[in-house]
Amino acid sequence: MTKKERVLRQLEGKEVDMTPVGSTTTYAVKAFGDACGYPRPQADTDPKAMFEFALMGPKLCGWEWVKAMGWDIVPLSEAMGVELGPPTPETQYYVKAHPYAESLEGLEFPSDFLSRGRFPVYKEQFRLLKEAVGDEMCVFGESEGAFTCAANLVGTEQFMKWMFKEPDKVQQVLEVTKEAAIAAANFAFDCGADWYVFAEPTSGPALLSPRFYKKVVLPLEQEIISKVKGPVVLHICANTDPIIEMMCDTGAAGISIEEKADMKRAVEIANAKGVRVFGNVATATTLFNGTPEECYQEAKAALENGTNFLCPGCGVAPLSPLENLKQLRKARDDYFGVKSEWTD
Amino acid sequence: MANDRREELLKELREGVVEFDEERVKAAAQAVVDEGLNAYDAIMNGLAAGMEEVGELYDQQEYFVPELLMCADALYAGLDILKPHIRPEDIGATAKGQVVIGTVQGDVHDIGKNIIKMMFEVAGFTVHDLGRDVPLEKFVEEQLKTDSEIVALSAMMTTTMMGMKKVIEMIKEKNPNVQIMLGGAPVTSDVAELFGADGYAESAGNAVQEAVKMISNLRKLQNQGQQEQKDS
Numbered sequence: 001m002t003k004k005e006r007v008l009r010q011l012e013g014k015e016v017d018m019t020p021v022g023s024t025t026t027y028a029v030k031a032f033g034d035a036c037g038y039p040r041p042q043a044d045t046d047p048k049a050m051f052e053f054a055l056m057g058p059k060l061c062g063w064e065w066v067k068a069m070g071w072d073i074v075p076l077s078e079a080m081g082v083e084l085g086p087p088t089p090e091t092q093y094y095v096k097a098h099p100y101a102e103s104l105e106g107l108e109f110p111s112d113f114l115s116r117g118r119f120p121v122y123k124e125q126f127r128l129l130k131e132a133v134g135d136e137m138c139v140f141g142e143s144e145g146a147f148t149c150a151a152n153l154v155g156t157e158q159f160m161k162w163m164f165k166e167p168d169k170v171q172q173v174l175e176v177t178k179e180a181a182i183a184a185a186n187f188a189f190d191c192g193a194d195w196y197v198f199a200e201p202t203s204g205p206a207l208l209s210p211r212f213y214k215k216v217v218l219p220l221e222q223e224i225i226s227k228v229k230g231p232v233v234l235h236i237c238a239n240t241d242p243i244i245e246m247m248c249d250t251g252a253a254g255i256s257i258e259e260k261a262d263m264k265r266a267v268e269i270a271n272a273k274g275v276r277v278f279g280n281v282a283t284a285t286t287l288f289n290g291t292p293e294e295c296y297q298e299a300k301a302a303l304e305n306g307t308n309f310l311c312p313g314c315g316v317a318p319l320s321p322l323e324n325l326k327q328l329r330k331a332r333d334d335y336f337g338v339k340s341e342w343t344d
Numbered sequence: 345m346a347n348d349r350r351e352e353l354l355k356e357l358r359e360g361v362v363e364f365d366e367e368r369v370k371a372a373a374q375a376v377v378d379e380g381l382n383a384y385d386a387i388m389n390g391l392a393a394g395m396e397e398v399g400e401l402y403d404q405q406e407y408f409v410p411e412l413l414m415c416a417d418a419l420y421a422g423l424d425i426l427k428p429h430i431r432p433e434d435i436g437a438t439a440k441g442q443v444v445i446g447t448v449q450g451d452v453h454d455i456g457k458n459i460i461k462m463m464f465e466v467a468g469f470t471v472h473d474l475g476r477d478v479p480l481e482k483f484v485e486e487q488l489k490t491d492s493e494i495v496a497l498s499a500m501m502t503t504t505m506m507g508m509k510k511v512i513e514m515i516k517e518k519n520p521n522v523q524i525m526l527g528g529a530p531v532t533s534d535v536a537e538l539f540g541a542d543g544y545a546e547s548a549g550n551a552v553q554e555a556v557k558m559i560s561n562l563r564k565l566q567n568q569g570q571q572e573q574k575d576s
Contacts, residue, residue, distance in 0.1 A: 085452075092503055094452060095452055157455050160409050160413050161414060207409040209411070284530040285535070
């Protein structure tokens with residue numbers, strides 16, 4: 001079974017020889033940039049550099065698929081006019097100012113959306129990736145989801161209060177970001193993506209109650225996913241235990257969860273609904289701050305708890321040591337008793 | 345009779361905060377002022393007590409961030425009315441110290457920071473808020489300028505969290521006695537310890553308790569130092 005077959009079959013819920021391993025979140029790892037000679041921030045904006053950087057996950061860590069669309073979760077926000085703070089080799093693009101904080105006047109989905117921001121860069125990076133490794137490996141695209149993008153447009157604090165005070169405004173913004181999310185995901189599928197990740201940190205229980213998730217976010221994601229032409233993976237950070245079922249009811253093919261969520265329970269709920277689970281080795285405490293042995297043990301625990309795709313639980317921190325990141329593959333190969341065909 | 349009225353208004357303030365009813369809080373706060381009741385008492389046993397209950401609801405996952413923010417607005421509405429009427433003797437007995445607070449460079453997430461700031465203010469600390477996306481050296485400058493006992497740093501992202509380590513080193517180099525508290529989603533007590541911080545706030549309620557503990561430790565150290573100087 002090739003790694004592409006393994007990953008695709010697992011995504012469809014078919015039998016596989018072993019659990020695929022990789023990252024379905026961003027991996028802006030500094031060591032990757034150093035190794036390929038295309039460090040960030042060059043790899044944040046230059047398609048060739050972004051392409052070379054992306055290949056370092058498989059090359060250096062034995063990951064079995066590859067990521068397109070850059071190393072941050074602000075592509076939609078950027079194309080919608082959000083001002084970003086500058087990235088460095090150690091930090092990612094971030095939201096600096098909210099263009100619609102004062103007023104929603106002029107807020108609409110721009111007809112040239114896919115030529116804005118870094119979408120032209122992503123298009124070229126997709127082309128390079130598909131040409132170079134498309135036959136042997138899956139490629140996925142990722143951006144923030146519609147809810148997180150909406151909060152970026154008006155400011156998260158204000159957006160949170162609007163949930164109570166101005167529900168009409170919440171819907172007004174979401175109508176626009178919904179279009180943006182659908183357009184971005186379908187763009188990725190047109191470029192040959194095998195799946196698309198919506199990162200929705202702002203919609204998770206770290207901020208929003210499950211009550212609001214049910215009322216506002218669930219119908220939003222359901223509509224978006226029904227209009228997207230390929231499989232969607234929904235990533236939400238922090239402890240998502242209270243909303244796992246709803247995440248699965250969005251129509252997503254997969255959900256991606258952190259170490260704070262209960263993997264075993266998530267797999268039981270999700271797989272019964274035909275949804276796959278990605279995760280959940282801790283990015284801050286373990287992959288970034290822990291020892292290789294701790295990374296190995298946590299990866300093993302994720303496998304024991306039944307993860308369908310062994311992955312970091314969230315975006316990988318830039319200064320995470322390479323040796324730590326390699327433990328995912330090592331743990332997977334040991335767990336399934338296979339001699340690793342991968343050497344870096 | 346006055347005591348009954350006091351109880352009644354404290355209850356209004358408390359419930360107004362918990363149910364995030366700004367108008368109710370404003371009316372009760374105005375009544376406290378108009379009827380000449382103790383404003384500090386109303387803040388501590390009305391507004392702050394309400395926020396304490398909100399903290400419990402948050403811990404029980406009854407309330408989430410939108411609810412917390414709405415409650416904070418209600419609390420501030422009352423605080424604005426009551427604060428000018430606090431008597432100096434109330435403050436003198438309870439003034440707790442000064443805090444420099446901010447979200448570190450590269451990070452614009454300030455909801456948690458603002459909630460912690462509010463808890464400090466209500467508890468009687470003087471708060472120097474540097475805002476969000478704060479250049480690291482600004483924390484050092486502000487601490488030196490204000491001679492604050494505590495510097496509270498917040499980061500919401502694993503990437504920006506690294507900035508905290510640098511700030512701690514910079515501050516401790518200039519002034520080893522400053523107490524540094526960390527908070528934010530990726531921060532754990534292990535991270536705080538690893539970075540050389542003195543305290544770690546898991547939640548808003550816990551932040552103020554930590555701060556009070558840190559200041560009393562600091563005062564103990566200072567007293568010891570003075571004692572040692574005297575002895576030698």
